[in-house]
Amino acid sequence: MSHNRLVGDVGGTNARFALLDDNNQPISSSTSTLRTDDFPSLAAAVSTYLSEHDIDRVTAAAVAVATPVVGDVIKLTNNHWSFSIEETRKQLGIDCMHVVNDFTALALSVPHLPASELIKVGGGEEVPNHAKAIIGPGTGLGVSGLIPCNGHWTALQGEGGHVSLGVRTPREFAVYELLSHKFRHVSAERFLSGPGLVNIVNALREIDGMSPHEYSPADVTEHGLASEPLPEHAACVEALDIFCELLGSCAGNLVLTLGAEGGVYIGGGVVPRLGDFFLQSGFREQFEAKGRMQHYLEKVPSYVIKSPYPALVGAAQLI
Numbered sequence: 650m651s652h653n654r655l656v657g658d659v660g661g662t663n664a665r666f667a668l669l670d671d672n673n674q675p676i677s678s679s680t681s682t683l684r685t686d687d688f689p690s691l692a693a694a695v696s697t698y699l700s701e702h703d704i705d706r707v708t709a710a711a712v713a714v715a716t717p718v719v720g721d722v723i724k725l726t727n728n729h730w731s732f733s734i735e736e737t738r739k740q741l742g743i744d745c746m747h748v749v750n751d752f753t754a755l756a757l758s759v760p761h762l763p764a765s766e767l768i769k770v771g772g773g774e775e776v777p778n779h780a781k782a783i784i785g786p787g788t789g790l791g792v793s794g795l796i797p798c799n800g801h802w803t804a805l806q807g808e809g810g811h812v813s814l815g816v817r818t819p820r821e822f823a824v825y826e827l828l829s830h831k832f833r834h835v836s837a838e839r840f841l842s843g844p845g846l847v848n849i850v851n852a853l854r855e856i857d858g859m860s861p862h863e864y865s866p867a868d869v870t871e872h873g874l875a876s877e878p879l880p881e882h883a884a885c886v887e888a889l890d891i892f893c894e895l896l897g898s899c900a901g902n903l904v905l906t907l908g909a910e911g912g913v914y915i916g917g918g919v920v921p922r923l924g925d926f927f928l929q930s931g932f933r934e935q936f937e938a939k940g941r942m943q944h945y946l947e948k949v950p951s952y953v954i955k956s957p958y959p960a961l962v963g964a965a966q967l968i
């Protein structure tokens with residue numbers, strides 16, 4: 650078994666690495682998660698990872714990054730890392746190094762994920778060899794699409810988390826209006842991400858005459874998912890409802906835009922943490938609620954990805 654190819658997934662907070670086996674699968678015992686804050690650069694984190702695994706060097710690497718990939722210089726959106734792909738490749742002595750957007754890698758993983766790692770939400774059946782939509786709230790909102798092309802899949806590389814969002818109810822409009830005073834552009838990500846949950850809660854509290862509260866995204870889910878939520882945390886429950894419904898609406902928009910009759914796949918760190926709440930939420934109803942196109946969306950299946958490291962599986966498709 651050769652252990653000389655590396656895959657990575659660099660997010661806002663964590664960098665995950667693994668080595669590939671001969672079948673191009675990440676070796677689970679080789680998977681490590683390092684905190685980006687603990688390292689000055691990608692090269693430093695990779696060097697530490699390799700020395701911890703007693704590896705001198707790898708010949709090939711594919712790294713997924715939570716930022717647009719344009720040209721040679723990569724600047725991570727939600728942490729301090731900035732690097733030249735070519736300099737990093739030379740520094741680490743790698744023959745061939747690929748860097749892609751993390752949701753492009755996630756999209757490439759979708760055909761390789763076992764059914765046991767997908768949770769179906771609502772009805773619909775996948776039409777084989779049709780486009781698939783990928784969306785996922787994490788530190789930001791990642792979006793991609795997987796397009797069939799001459800017997801292969803092509804993954805889109807876009808910035809769909811920054812599109813505008815369609816709000817629907819009076820409460821959503823009120824939250825949107827408050828956020829529009831704070832942000833120049835109230836993108837989908839301002840609602841549909843971990844920090845987005847906090848934006849929604851604090852806007853709801855302000856609308857209801859309450860002071861802001863120092864919630865983290867994890868606090869919002871903890872209070873919102875409590876079996877008997879306390880009245881002072883009522884905004885957390887409402888924020889989770891709004892979050893799920895807007896995610897449904899946004900996912901429906903993406904499916905309509907891509908013609909994604911192959912289904913929509915929900916990744917990122919937030920939704921899997923909502924558990925059954927998400928399955929019972931208004932996600933699916935708002936996903937389908939597209940007027941004359943409801944019949945089209947009813948047939949499109951939606952899945953939550955619960956794989957531990959799907960972007961590593963996707964990055965592996967590149968080498």
Ligand SMILES: Nc1ncnc2c1ncn2[C@@H]1O[C@H](COP(=O)(O)OP(=O)(O)OP(=O)(O)O)[C@@H](O)[C@H]1O
Pocket residue numbers: 659660661662663664715786787788789842843844865866867868870871917918919922
């Ligand atoms: N229990 C939780 N409920 C809701 N959100 C959470 C919870 N725990 C963490 N989060 C939020 O999830 C987001 C991280 O998601 P994800 O793991 O997809 O991010 P990433 O940017 O890809 O990678 P990284 O893990 O490096 O941040 C952060 O905003 C974090 O605050």
